[in-house]
Amino acid sequence: xxxxxxxxxxxxxxxxxxxxxxxxxxxxxxxxxxxxxxxxxxxxxxxxxxxxxxxxxxxxxxxxxxxxxxxxxxxxxxxxxxxxxxxxxxxxxxxxxxxxxxxxxxxxxxxxxxxxxxxxxxxxxxxxxxxxxxxxxxxxxxxxxxxxxxxxxxxxxxxxxxxxxxxxxxxxxxxxxxxxxxxxxxxxxxxxxxxxxxxxxxxxxxxxxxxxxxxxxxxxxxxxxxxxxxxxxxxxxxxxxxxxxxxxxxxxxxxxxxxxxxxxxxxxxxxxxxxxxxxxxxxxxxxxxxxxxxxxxxxxxxxxxxxxxxxxxxxxxxxxxxxxxxxxxxxxxxxxxxxxxxxxxxxxxxxxxxxxxxxxxxxxxxxxxxxxxxxxxxxxxxxxxxxxxxxxxxxxxxx
Numbered sequence: 266x267x268x269x270x271x272x273x274x275x276x277x278x279x280x281x282x283x284x285x286x287x288x289x290x291x292x293x294x295x296x297x298x299x300x301x302x303x304x305x306x307x308x309x310x311x312x313x314x315x316x317x318x319x320x321x322x323x324x325x326x327x328x329x330x331x332x333x334x335x336x337x338x339x340x341x342x343x344x345x346x347x348x349x350x351x352x353x354x355x356x357x358x359x360x361x362x363x364x365x366x367x368x369x370x371x372x373x374x375x376x377x378x379x380x381x382x383x384x385x386x387x388x389x390x391x392x393x394x395x396x397x398x399x400x401x402x403x404x405x406x407x408x409x410x411x412x413x414x415x416x417x418x419x420x421x422x423x424x425x426x427x428x429x430x431x432x433x434x435x436x437x438x439x440x441x442x443x444x445x446x447x448x449x450x451x452x453x454x455x456x457x458x459x460x461x462x463x464x465x466x467x468x469x470x471x472x473x474x475x476x477x478x479x480x481x482x483x484x485x486x487x488x489x490x491x492x493x494x495x496x497x498x499x500x501x502x503x504x505x506x507x508x509x510x511x512x513x514x515x516x517x518x519x520x521x522x523x524x525x526x527x528x529x530x531x532x533x534x535x536x537x538x539x540x541x542x543x544x545x546x547x548x549x550x551x552x553x554x555x556x557x558x559x560x561x562x563x564x565x566x567x568x569x570x571x572x573x574x575x576x577x578x579x580x581x582x583x584x585x586x587x588x589x590x591x592x593x594x595x596x597x598x599x600x601x602x603x604x605x606x607x608x609x610x611x612x613x614x615x616x617x618x619x620x621x622x623x624x625x626x627x628x629x630x631x632x633x634x635x636x637x638x639x640x641x642x643x644x645x646x647x648x649x650x651x652x653x654x655x656x657x658x659x660x661x662x663x664x
Contacts, residue, residue: 269506274303277512279649302470312567328646339463341561351545377422412444436522493629624652
């Protein structure tokens with residue numbers, strides 16, 4: 266079979282990976298940009314590795330486990346849990362797996378009441394025995410905020426932990442995202458935490474490209490038109506295929522959340538932690554701060570420290586986050602040097618939880634992408650896998 270794929274993002278690469286894995290080698294990927302990986306991209310500037318927006322891999326993702334070689338990625342792990350800052354107070358929310366001291370600090374000084382901490386333990390135990398399919402197949406639809414309140418968490422716990430943490434995960438401030446995604450991601454964080462590859466997030470798509478073969482990808486090839494068996498590029502050339510896969514959102518009819526990510530360099534870290542630092546101050550702009558080179562030293566190769574700062578929405582000027590940073594770390598922030606800003610308008614798509622996704626459409630074209638399932642690395646790769654499986658199933662067996 267001869268397959269044409271439009272888009273070398275994570276969904277398209279995963280689709281091609283599974284096709285080749287199942288002996289379908291005649292695959293051509295058309296990519297309009299200069300790189301593969303879509304949103305997962307890393308640049309090198311002035312001795313820093315800069316991911317295009319703060320991103321992490323959750324190693325517990327079921328789809329990434331099927332495809333990626335974690336050992337080769339040399340994953341650099343965050344400390345499990347988080348450090349919350351509110352009204353000049355540092356509130357620890359550390360995972361008990363970090364040791365007895367972490368457990369004691371969280372119980373004594375952590376967010377919420379003692380009852381909230383028992384509820385957290387209860388939720389973690391429930392999710393440990395609940396499969397990912399069971400989470401997403403649940404027909405009860407409600408927002409994450411409604412779920413947290415129904416589960417019994419206090420308003421203080423919700424405002425001091427759940428909202429600051431999930432603002433950065435969902436990229437929306439009211440936790441309207443379906444509770445299925447909250448349960449799924451919390452299960453993933455609880456099981457294996459978060460990490461980044463040693464060489465940056467681009468190492469993830471790079472690993473797929475190594476298997477697929479870069480010669481199978483046509484960069485700077487923008488697609489003008491397509492049918493179920495043909496692709497026409499912007500230069501007017503048309504090529505025929507047995508099957509065509511659209512692995513990007515060409516219609517642009519999906520609602521996306523936007524996010525702004527600033528990078529700063531400093532000679533001295535404001536605090537020594539590998540936790541994600543959550544901003545729980547009222548009236549905040551930024552969601553979180555990550556001392557990225559403390560987690561992954563290879564991200565700073567120039568003797569400096571690299572700090573990542575994220576906020577929902579569009580804030581092109583670095584000054585938009587300075588007051589928040591001073592409220593978290595004090596006047597030493599004025600000594601930090603701005604490195605780069607990424608404003609990502611189409612960062613996270615509204616998520617489909619109806620479980621009705623099918624790669625094959627009535628027009629004969631196959632579609633995949635995170636916007637069709639769930640906005641995550643896992644969702645993009647699941648859609649790519651499922652598109653490939655539907656194509657593979659159409660092969661006529663040899664006689």
